[in-house]
Amino acid sequence: MNTVTLGVASREAITRSFAAAMRGEQQGEFISFATPELLLKTLTQLRWDILKKMTGAGAMSIRELARRVGRDVRRVHDDVLVLLNVGVLERAENGDIGFPYDAVHVDFTLQAEAA
Incomplete structure (x- = not known):
């Protein structure tokens, strides 16, 4: 099953995840928003x-x-x-x-x- 996670992540968390992906570590599918309010507004x-x-x-x-x-x-x-x-x-x-x-x-x- 192809699952996406919609969530809230800071720029630092996204940068860490990107760096891990560049090292070949599987990250999954994510669509991140800066704040819960932005996620809910969108x-x-x-x-x-x-x-x-x-x-x-x-x-x-x-x-x-x-x-x-x-x-x-x-x-x-x-x-x-x-x-x-x-x-x-x-x-x-x-x-x-x-x-x-x-x-x-x-x-x-x-x-x-x-x-």
Whole structure:
């Protein structure tokens, strides 16, 4: 199963992971956000619905995706552009959009703020 982890990681953590990958250490598939707030702002409920429909479904047109999520093509197009810009979705050569994963794991920790 091809799983991606959506999570929160600091620049330092990403740099360490990149260095480990360059040494040949397997890192898995990650899409990282700088803060939990940015992850949640980006992955709105409507965009999460898009990911749910695209997980394991292969590349498709925006029109087909809009049909599957039951939304207006223009609004889906707007959400797809956001997801493309942050690297969550990919564009195929023929213009279709894809999410090349069979499963999604979301990982971040909420910690108490210092008083």
